[in-house]
Structure formats: C-alpha cells, structure tokens
Amino acid sequence: MNEYLKVFDQYYKQTGIEQRDFIHANGYWHEVFHCWIIERTDSEWRIYLQLRSKNKKDYPNQFDITAAGHILASETVEDGVRELEEEVGINVRFSQLISLGVIPYSIDNEKIKDYEFANVFIYELRGGIEQFTLQREELDGIYSVDLNQFILLATSKIKKIEVSGYKYINEKRHYETKQIGLEQMSTLPESYLLEFIPRMKQKLIEAT
Template sequence: MEILNVFNKDYEKIGTASREEVHTKGYWHETFQCWIVGMEENPYIVLQKRSHTKKEFPDLLDISAAGHLTAGETMEDGVRELEEELGVTVHYSQLYSCGVYKDGITIGSMKDNELANIFLYKLAGNIQSFQLQQEEVAAIVKADLHDFIALWRGDKQRIVVQGYTERLDRTRAAVTWQVSKSHFVPHGSHYYLYVAEQAKEYLHQ
C-alpha cells in the first residue's frame, strides 16, 4: 500500500494516509512534476500521453514526468520519475524550480488536491532517446511553446503536437496530432499557463 504524507493548505505536515484515502477525502499531498522543455527553431514543451490502462486520466496528455512522493521520500527523490517513465537520468541540481502550485482536480468521488512541486528540465538532446515505461506512457510528443500558450489563453482551439507512440515490441510509430484542451488532464488553464510562462522565461535566460 502506498502511504503519502498529508498536509494542510499551508504545507504543514499533519499526518499520513493511503493514496486511496488521500484521493477519496481530498487531503493535500506532495507531488513531483517535471516539465521537459527545449529550443530548436522555436521553444517547445514535452508532453506524455498517459497509457490507456491508467486508472486516472487514461489516454490524456499530461506533464512530461510526474508522480507522488511517498512518506519518507524527499523532493530530490522525485527525479526517479524521469528515469522510470522516460529513461532519462537527471540529477536534482539540473532542475529549475518553479515553486509550489496548489493543484486541485475533483471528478466524481476523486478529490485530488496536490501541492505540486513544479520543475523544468532543459533537454540537450531529443525525445527520440527516451525509453518509455509502457504501463505508464503511451506516447511522447512536443508542442511549440507559443502554440501551447495560445491554446490555454483561448487564442487557439487546437494545436499540433508531434512525436511517437511505442508498441509492446518497442517499435515506434511517428505521430502528428491536432489536439484541443479536452485532450489534456484537466489541471486547468491557469496551471498550464503558469508552467508555460515559467518555461518561456527560463528558456530565454
């Protein structure tokens, strides 16, 4: 059973609970969220498509790599998510912190109130080098950062993302999709714009 630390809104620890209880009762808990970004002709942001077997938000586009921190883990331990989901080895010191964002999603009986510790990682290579964790990640794609911002501002209804899916035998198929907000995990426009503006500033430092 996965046990998580539980906090109040001021990020003060008040106890522990199982992941199931946390999501049923809406307790605030810690997550590690890392958005991979980069520069080619234009700045881009990397999205993972969640596996269709995921209990929560299957087949939707989401954070490059993310996960819960269990009781006893430190924020530095969160880098394991990049290794596990994408096969990317990163040291915590290589990440750029965007601070803590209070991210709440309520759907049906699930109340997911996250103290999201958001980080950026600038990719030196390309996404073709990733090794996807197939039970977690169905595809990896890139979006032009300016288009991504326009989508969440409401200036565009759809944007193009490009990348690849990976089959069970590890063969890959290139994909180009037109996606709308409905194709994303419903973190909310404010959350996505917060991340995108942080990425834009970071890439132009």
C-alpha cells in the same frame, strides 16, 4: 501495494501520513513532483508531453506533463527526480533541474478528489525525442509541441495545437503528427496552467 503519502493542510503544513487511495477519496492535500522537459530546436523552444497509457486507472490516453508522480512519505522533493528516469528514461541530477516553485491545485469530480501541492521543474533536453525510453506500464507515447503554440492553447487563445511524436501500437512505435486540444489534457486544470505558463516564461527569459 499501498503507497503512503504525507498529508498537508491548505497552508502546506504537514498534518500526518495516509494511504494514497484514502487521500484521493477524501480530498486531502499531498505532494507531487512535476518536471516539464523542453528543448531548443533552431530558433524555437519545444515542450514534451507524455501520452498516458490507455490502461491507466486515472486519465487514460490523455496528454500530460513529461514526467510526474507522487512524493512518498519516505521521500523528499529531491527524490522526485527519479520520475524522469522511471517514466521517460532520462537520467539527470536534481541540481540540473530549474525550479518553478510550488503550484497548489485541485481536481474534484465524481471520480477523484485530487488536492496537490505540485513541486514544478523544467529540464532542458538535448538530442531530441530518441533520447526517451518509455515506461510502458505508465506511458503509451511521447510528443513535442512548439512552446508558443502550447502557451496559446493553455491560455485559451487557440483551440488546437499540432503535436509530433510517437505512440506504441502492438508494441511498435507509430510516428505521427496530429492535432489535439485541451480536452485531451484533462489532467491539467486551467488554474495550474495559468500559474505554470508565466513562471516558465520568466525562467526562459532569465536563461537567455
């Protein structure tokens, strides 16, 4: 099924509507919804990363934003909240999300020309990792990491971080703790992370 997305110029002004595959093939700007789920445990914050399915066409078996997806031509940014329920089984209202604004970024290589205006949000979870129900067509697992460690990795201060969670192996959950680096997060270019990190830190400061 072909998805149709709004097309924008570099100033975020809509210029038309095109098929998703055509947009990615030609490097047209379009809208996406990003929601990072965080959770306070004792005195620390943790941030959740999804593990993309090994069967995905783009970036298989890579760690990514907790829940994300394209905003269809028929949708508004508010409709993007559906991604949380669809991908990770977390049912929330749009008003419960904390907006970090729009972060434009691009990934341009031999496989894809992805020029996105990311509408970025955070959501504070309560209850731990067992609150998640994964969309198995899209995700193979869900993990969390100490937020300070994630920030150090994202800003290239350290090379590896320890993530804890589970992935599905033969449709059974396999719980584990392991080390990953930025090479396992190729969906997130440095330009995006360097915008996302200070915006998130500011919102957490304001919330305390």
